[in-house]
Amino acid sequence: MPGKADPDRARLRQDWEEAFGSPPPAYASVAFLRKAIAYEAQVKRHGGLPAATRRALSQIASGKPVEEAARRRLRPGAHLVRDWNGRSYQVEVQEKGFRLDGRTWPSLSAIARHITGTSWSGPRFFGLNDRTGGKG
Structure with a gap:
């Protein structure tokens, strides 16, 4: 029903703060919160992305193409x-x-x-x- 709050949202916001140490984005959906929290738990159990992937994502986030990161290594x-x-x-x-x-x-x-x-x-x-x- 429109306008009705999801009863899981309050619990998920609390779980997010425990996992990430800050409040979740204001308009994040319940489905997104669930997935992000589950992913963070998986990372803590099994390890995260390889260093090269993290570097590439960092390059993309800063607006630089991944190729540019490869060029810097060469x-x-x-x-x-x-x-x-x-x-x-x-x-x-x-x-x-x-x-x-x-x-x-x-x-x-x-x-x-x-x-x-x-x-x-x-x-x-x-x-x-x-x-x-x-x-x-």
Whole structure:
């Protein structure tokens, strides 16, 4: 019924404050409160997200693309090499992008898309994370 308060809301607000140490967002739904509290309990029991994922989320939250975070780990002048369909591609890391075949690209993903013709994670394509995929 519209206008009727959910009896669980008061308990969930209390559980939220215990879990997070601050009041929940004013307009958070009961379903959201339940999920967030359950997730926080799971994190406390089993551990949270991997450090790389937390860093990427932090970059996104600060308004910077994840590619920019990967670029910071790679120093300008570094070279990435990837063999694909019988050709070797060499990418040079630059201060503001990546250089391949005389052209500067904004991201490794743009280069991977150019090389393969399909959507790829650039860091994954160039083997910069745990899972290097596809056929080479």
